[in-house]
Amino acid sequence: MSVKSIRVLRLGQRYVRDERTLTHLCLVSRALGAECIYLEDAENDVTATLDEVNKTWGGDFHAILGAPWRGVIREAKKEGRSVVHLTMYGMPIQDVIHDLRSLEKYLIVIGGPKVPGKVYHEADFNVAVTSQPHSEVAALAIMLHEVQGGEELKRTFSQSRLRILPSARGKRVVEN
Numbered sequence: 001m002s003v004k005s006i007r008v009l010r011l012g013q014r015y016v017r018d019e020r021t022l023t024h025l026c027l028v029s030r031a032l033g034a035e036c037i038y039l040e041d042a043e044n045d046v047t048a049t050l051d052e053v054n055k056t057w058g059g060d061f062h063a064i065l066g067a068p069w070r071g072v073i074r075e076a077k078k079e080g081r082s083v084v085h086l087t088m089y090g091m092p093i094q095d096v097i098h099d100l101r102s103l104e105k106y107l108i109v110i111g112g113p114k115v116p117g118k119v120y121h122e123a124d125f126n127v128a129v130t131s132q133p134h135s136e137v138a139a140l141a142i143m144l145h146e147v148q149g150g151e152e153l154k155r156t157f158s159q160s161r162l163r164i165l166p167s168a169r170g171k172r173v174v175e176n
Contacts, residue, residue, distance in 0.1 A: 030061035058157025090126030
């Protein structure tokens with residue numbers, strides 16, 4: 001399987017309860033193979049958290065703050081990226097996964113608050129991992145896993161300060 005070029009766009013933010021969700025979306029994106037995440041509205045501490053994670057665990061994943069969704073989608077299409085909108089109202093992932101896996105460049109769009117109707121029309125694919133209310137973090141993780149066929153689980157991260165050694169019992173962490 002070839003390496004995919006995956007970027008994530010998070011639409012909006014729910015200020016009352018969203019700071020941890022936003023951080024988890026960033027961490028899942030990073031760990032499961034995305035290059036970056038575009039955030040329309042977020043605090044700078046998100047980028048500081050990602051910088052610290054990259055320094056400790058490796059990689060160069062980053063957040064791009066203040067990115068208006070229309071411009072991100074327009075630019076993605078110019079770059080030849082397929083826009084995949086995750087929504088519980090979309091086509092079941094199991095019905096479209098074959099088509100999705102054949103793609104090389106993606107922009108995966110995930111919503112926070114109410115998603116503008118235009119997003120549904122701009123997307124090349126509207127995909128549901130389930131047609132029930134669920135976590136956008138879970139939906140993103142499942143999508144990243146499915147489009148890469150599990151290959152993302154074999155990734156290594158360059159320039160890490162720490163590395164985990166798999167262990168059936170306990171924690172084994174070494175410094176690089």
